[in-house]
Amino acid sequence: MELYEVLEKRRTYRDFSDREVSDGILKRIIGAAFNAPTNDHLRQLEFVVVRGREKIARVIAPLAKNMAAFKELVAEVDESGDKDKMAMFADDLPLAQTG
Secondary structure (H helix, E strand, O other): OOHHHHHHHOOOOOOOOOOOOOHHHHHHHHHHHHHOOOHHHOOOOOOOOOOOHHHHHHHHHHHHHHHHHHHHHHHHOOOOOOHHHHHHHHHHHHHHHHO
């Protein structure tokens, strides 16, 4: 597959299945992350694998708790002038955290 085909077909997914990801797949994905380009070849990456819905919920609880305050802040302080863009960002952020 050509580079531009890869770039054109890349998608961000927000709907996740309940299927568990094997350790082999995780190692392959993390290995690919270490091969990705970085600024000045800095490798300041850390990964934490959390398994189980209850544990995941405990890890993201502080983020979810602050989402209401974040949405209020976005509504009050909109320096970009693009309220739709900021509203979409505020709505999308929790989806990215709940996968």
